[in-house]
Amino acid sequence: MExxxxxxxxxxxxxxxxxxxxxxxxxxxxxFSLIQTVLSAWHAGVEASAPDRLITRHAVSIVFPLPVADxxxxxxxxxxxxVSYAHWFxxxxxxxxxxxxxxxxxDAETWFTVYPEMVIQPDEKATFLRExxxxxxxxxxxxxxxxxxxxxxxxxxxxxxxxxxxxIRGIYQGAxxxxxxxxxxxxxxxxxxxxxxxxPWRSGNVGWYTVKIAxxxxxxxxxxxxxxxFQNSIAETLTETEKAFQLEFVAMSGAILTxxxxxxxxxxxxxxAVLSNTMAMTSRERLPEYxxxxxxxxxxxxxxxxxxxxxxxxxxxxxxxxxxxxFPVTAFFAKLLADLAGALFPVFEVGRTTILACALIAFxxxxxxxxxxxxxxxxxxxxxxLRRIG
Amino acid sequence: MADPLIEVKEVYxxxxxxxxxxxxxxxISLSVSAGEFLALMGPSGSGKTTLLNLIAxxxxxxxxxxxxxxxxxxxxxxxxxARWRSRHIGFVFQFYNLLPVLTALENVALPLLLxxxxxxxxxxxxxxxxxxxGLGDRMGxxxxxxxxxxxxRVAIARAIVTDPTLLVADEPTGDLDKNSAEEVLxxxxxxxxxxxxxxxxxxxxxxxxxxxxxxxxxxxxxxV
Numbered sequence: 001m002e003x004x005x006x007x008x009x010x011x012x013x014x015x016x017x018x019x020x021x022x023x024x025x026x027x028x029x030x031x032f033s034l035i036q037t038v039l040s041a042w043h044a045g046v047e048a049s050a051p052d053r054l055i056t057r058h059a060v061s062i063v064f065p066l067p068v069a070d071x072x073x074x075x076x077x078x079x080x081x082x083v084s085y086a087h088w089f090x091x092x093x094x095x096x097x098x099x100x101x102x103x104x105x106x107d108a109e110t111w112f113t114v115y116p117e118m119v120i121q122p123d124e125k126a127t128f129l130r131e132x133x134x135x136x137x138x139x140x141x142x143x144x145x146x147x148x149x150x151x152x153x154x155x156x157x158x159x160x161x162x163x164x165x166x167x168i169r170g171i172y173q174g175a176x177x178x179x180x181x182x183x184x185x186x187x188x189x190x191x192x193x194x195x196x197x198x199x200p201w202r203s204g205n206v207g208w209y210t211v212k213i214a215x216x217x218x219x220x221x222x223x224x225x226x227x228x229x230f231q232n233s234i235a236e237t238l239t240e241t242e243k244a245f246q247l248e249f250v251a252m253s254g255a256i257l258t259x260x261x262x263x264x265x266x267x268x269x270x271x272x273a274v275l276s277n278t279m280a281m282t283s284r285e286r287l288p289e290y291x292x293x294x295x296x297x298x299x300x301x302x303x304x305x306x307x308x309x310x311x312x313x314x315x316x317x318x319x320x321x322x323x324x325x326x327f328p329v330t331a332f333f334a335k336l337l338a339d340l341a342g343a344l345f346p347v348f349e350v351g352r353t354t355i356l357a358c359a360l361i362a363f364x365x366x367x368x369x370x371x372x373x374x375x376x377x378x379x380x381x382x383x384x385x386l387r388r389i390g
Numbered sequence: 391m392a393d394p395l396i397e398v399k400e401v402y403x404x405x406x407x408x409x410x411x412x413x414x415x416x417x418i419s420l421s422v423s424a425g426e427f428l429a430l431m432g433p434s435g436s437g438k439t440t441l442l443n444l445i446a447x448x449x450x451x452x453x454x455x456x457x458x459x460x461x462x463x464x465x466x467x468x469x470x471x472a473r474w475r476s477r478h479i480g481f482v483f484q485f486y487n488l489l490p491v492l493t494a495l496e497n498v499a500l501p502l503l504l505x506x507x508x509x510x511x512x513x514x515x516x517x518x519x520x521x522x523x524g525l526g527d528r529m530g531x532x533x534x535x536x537x538x539x540x541x542x543r544v545a546i547a548r549a550i551v552t553d554p555t556l557l558v559a560d561e562p563t564g565d566l567d568k569n570s571a572e573e574v575l576x577x578x579x580x581x582x583x584x585x586x587x588x589x590x591x592x593x594x595x596x597x598x599x600x601x602x603x604x605x606x607x608x609x610x611x612x613x614v
Contacts, residue, residue, distance in 0.1 A: 003503065009491035292487040295448055296501045296548075297476025299469055382448040383440075386483070 003302065007309035010282075018314060021278040025318025025365070026325065028271040029358050033326040034333065035264050036354040041345035042250055042257060048178040048347075049243035051216040052081075053114060054223050056209040057245075059236035065205030066235050068192075073229050074209055079222040081214045084110035085206040087188055091155030091164060093145070101141050103155070103184045104207075105191040114212045117175040118183070124149065124170030132190050134169035138181035142171050160191065161198060178347055211239070268361055271315075275369035279311050283373030290377040291385020300378040307374045312366035319362025326350050326358070393460070394421035395556065395588050396445055401454030403440055403611075414440045415611045418454070422604075427582040427589045429602035436608040438592040439560055445590060446479050446558045447471050459555045476504045480549030482559035482578075486541040488533040488548070494520060495529040498547045505552065519547035523577055539570025546577055550587070557581065559591040563598050575601050 011018055040047075056074060058064035068085065075083045089103040108129055112118060120128075120136060128134045137147060147153065153166045166186050174181045188206065195203040213222050223239035230237045250257070283290075290303055327350060334348040403415040415437045422428050430438045443449040444456055447463050456463045459478055466474055481487075488497045499516035507515065520529055523543040533541050542562060549557055559578065563571035579601050581587040591602060599605050607614045 002509075005496070006489070006492065013491055288487070289489055292483070292489075293500075294472065295446075295475065295481050295487075297472045297504050299472050383443050386448075386487075 003306055004309070007306055007313060010306070011310050011313050014282075017278060017281070021274060021314055022318040022321060024274040025271050025315055025362065026321035028267050028274070029319050029322025029362060030325050030329060032264055032267045032361065033322065033350060033354050033358050034330065035260050035267070036357060037326075037330055037348065037350050038345070039257060039260055040351050040354065041348045042253065044178055044180070044345070044347035046243055046246040046250060048117070048176065048180065049241070049246050050117070051219070051241070051243075052213050053242040054211040054213060054219060054226070054239050055242055055245040056211055056226055056237050056239040057207070059227075059238040062208060064235070065207060066209065066237065068204050068206050070230065070235070070237075071209065074211060074226055077222060077225045077229060079213050079215060079218050079225070080211055082110055082113050082212040083209055084114040084212075085188065085209045086111075086185075087191060087205070087207040088159070089157070089186075089191065090159040091157050093153060093155050098145065099155075101182045101184055102180070105188040106185045108187045108189070111185060114210050117179045118172040119175050120170050120172045127169045131167065131169060132187055132193075133166055135166040135184060135186040136170040136172055137168055138183050139171050139173050140181035141184060142168075144182075160195065160202075162194075177349065180347065210242075268365070271361070271365045272368055275311060275315055275365055276372065278314065279307070279369045279373045282310070283307060283376055287377070287380055287385050288388045290380060291382045291388075294380070294382050295386070303377045304370075304374045307377060308367060308370035311370035311373075312363060315362045315366030315369070319358055322362075323355055323358050326355075395424040395426070395459055396420070396422035396590070397455075397457040398441075398445065399455045399457075401444065401451045401456060403437070403444065403449075403451050413611055415444075415451075418613055420606065420613065422588065422590060424588050425582070425586045426604060427579070427602045428591070429599040429605045430590065430592045430608060431594060431596075431599050431605055432608035433594065437611040438608050441608065442558055442560055442590060442592045446481065446556075447475050476501060476552065478555040480552065480554035480557045482542070482545050482549050482557065482562045484561035484564040486533070486545040488541060488544055490533050493530050493532055494525060494536065494544045497533070497544055498551050501548060501552050515551055516547070519551040520544070522550065523547045537570065538566050539573050542566060542570070542574050543577060546574070546581075550581065555588065557587050557589045559589065561593055562591060563593065563595055571595070571598070
């Protein structure tokens with residue numbers, strides 16, 4: 001008989017109480033991991049940012065376009081390896097519910113050079129470059145919409161009038177887990193040529209430039225050089241790293257994210273309260289047993305081992321169950337979100353950090369919940385404890 | 391003449407309740423020889439259990455000295471005292487104090503966890519102790535599956551498994567029917583006579599006290 005045996009048997013002494021505590025901890029851990037997954041999904045764009053990419057946009061706001069002619073000036077800045085550009089399209093496919101995905105008119109020739117993580121087959125790329133109304137879509141988006149190569153997609157322009165037909169000529173895959181696979185990209189020239197006919201005053205503009213730089217350690221210097229080039233021009237620019245650019249979008253949801261973080265902390269408090277309550281009840285009932293163990297010669301470290309062991313065991317069972325449940329529940333929510341909100345969260349997966357955080361929280365809560373019972377058992381006088389028997 | 395195993399010299403014990411000192415034991419002096427079977431008798435509240443606790447090192451006197459097996463208990467700190475108890479004292483309680491989740495064998499083997507014995511050796515020792523108390527066929531039973539008398543015998547097996555210098559028993563028959571009480575007293579007598587175990591037993595049952603070689607009475611904290 002080892003003390004581990006006593007820990008296991010003690011944990012199973014009140015099966016219903018232990019079961020309910022384990023379930024309580026599991027639900028709390030599940031809620032925590034789901035919130036963390038949402039937070040991670042919000043930051044997925046930031047995580048996917050490349051250090052060798054800068055974003056150049058209008059200095060006032062991204063809603064103001066930049067002239068496409070600026071491209072050559074940017075390319076001429078020392079340290080710039082390649083320049084591509086994109087323009088937000090904002091079309092409706094079937095209805096609004098089916099249209100919740102990023103749609104960009106891009107510079108076809110350079111786009112896949114500056115975004116090498118969007119992996120596309122060479123023959124598909126060649127076809128895409130050849131056909132003016134061709135589009136490339138992410139694998140996840142294609143799966144969600146049921147699209148395949150060769151399909152013709154009709155979108156109603158919300159920002160640009162009329163119906164727009166695209167033929168899907170390729171499906172890209174993300175090189176990394178964090179790569180967004182929900183983009184719909186097509187030729188900027190397709191958009192611009194039609195604008196010249198219907199709204200010529202809006203043609204010749206891009207939403208932003210994506211600048212690939214040769215040396216990421218010189219990003220600040222290159223960004224300043226680009227912006228200096230357009231100082232006092234009609235369209236002054238603001239150039240920043242892709243990460244900073246993505247963080248600006250995240251910051252727009254700052255209040256929601258802060259609220260979610262607070263809820264996470266509250267959940268940890270709830271787990272601690274649930275387990276502390278169980279352990280406090282347990283230790284109160286067992287004070288005479290602790291007194292008996294002390295009488296036999298067991299010291300404080302033995303009692304702490306037995307009490308903390310039981311607490312950590314229950315927390316680990318609850319934490320383990322919560323972590324196991326996280327995967328199917330997250331998959332369910334991912335599907336639900338995809339159905340309801342399209343590509344709101346292009347990457348919605350349980351991260352390794354989240355699992356590690358859950359495991360550490362379960363361990364920490366187990367240990368924390370045992371502090372008071374351990375102290376109580378340790379400071380108990382044997383005579384006092386024995387008097388409680390009978 | 392050999393030194394006594396237990397020496398209690400001018401011991402005084404009081405408890406503090408609401409800023410008042412309540413005397414429990416007053417000027418107790420007592421000595422017990424090795425191999426002796428001593429019964430401490432007295433009415434409830436006379437201080438019997440307090441004196442037993444002091445002798446067993448689970449409480450400390452307010453004044454005075456207690457020496458057991460050559461060790462002055464007042465000189466030991468809490469952890470040393472706990473180690474000393476595990477080596478020298480075997481406890482038998484009125485309500486057995488077995489851990490309900492452990493089998494008879496596991497309960498008996500519990501004190502051996504504090505010894506350097508291997509798992510196999512601990513098991514063997516516990517089995518022998520249970521056989522000594524006549525429960526060789528109840529090793530896998532949980533306390534709730536045993537009668538009161540059997541539980542007390544398991545408690546006695548736990549008390550003797552480390553071969554302690556001294557057995558202390560606090561009302562060992564207080565919660566038992568007549569037959570079970572008889573069995574437990576027979577067992578204690580046997581341990582005293584056959585194994586020369588020194589026993590200090592607190593009881594208010596005259597039939598239990600009859601088994602002891604020496605009977606001392608306490609009344610209002612004073613040995614009479």
